[in-house]
Amino acid sequence: MKEFITHSDFETQSLGEEFGKKINSAVTFAFFGGMGMGKTAFIRGVVKGLDSDDRVSSPTFALVHEYAGRLPVYHFDMYRVESWDDLYSTGFFDYLGEPCVLLIEWSENIENALPDDAVRIEISRGELESDRVIKTDWSEVQ
Ligand SMILES: Nc1ncnc2c1ncn2[C@@H]1O[C@H](COP(=O)(O)OP(=O)(O)OP(=O)(O)O)[C@@H](O)[C@H]1O
Numbered sequence: 001m002k003e004f005i006t007h008s009d010f011e012t013q014s015l016g017e018e019f020g021k022k023i024n025s026a027v028t029f030a031f032f033g034g035m036g037m038g039k040t041a042f043i044r045g046v047v048k049g050l051d052s053d054d055r056v057s058s059p060t061f062a063l064v065h066e067y068a069g070r071l072p073v074y075h076f077d078m079y080r081v082e083s084w085d086d087l088y089s090t091g092f093f094d095y096l097g098e099p100c101v102l103l104i105e106w107s108e109n110i111e112n113a114l115p116d117d118a119v120r121i122e123i124s125r126g127e128l129e130s131d132r133v134i135k136t137d138w139s140e141v142q
């Protein structure tokens, strides 16, 4: 488990960008951490690191946003997902096994449905209001 500490939205985005640059084949990033922890900020960086200029925002109502990068990117927000039916309707299962990058906010809500090889990225608050502790078991950053 590797741990990073960031001190601003910008630093979290930059860390995400470093992760994005290291992606060279299909991967699922499963984000854990409550409201306003910086999941979307991190994802903004990942998408940039995948060489996409697309605008990133939480797909809270749209269920999924698609971005065009070195690999196709699908950004899910599972905040409102409460059942297997809800999850099916996001189209989540159609993307598993596809050559794409899946970025999943609120993975807590679909923990049982995550693929076995999903990379967990857990964000929590640090000592200061703007500190974030970002933990992951991703082999590329150990
Ligand atoms: N170190 C930090 N990293 C990221 N965001 C930070 C940091 N410090 C403060 N912030 C603030 O925290 C908020 C993070 O918002 P963001 O939308 O990225 O969170 P989120 O985890 O996606 O939230 P939600 O669960 O609502 O989708 C922003 O308002 C940002 O300015």
Ligand SMILES: [Mg+2]
Residues within 6 Å of the ligand: 039, 040, 058, 105
């Ligand atoms: Mg978000």
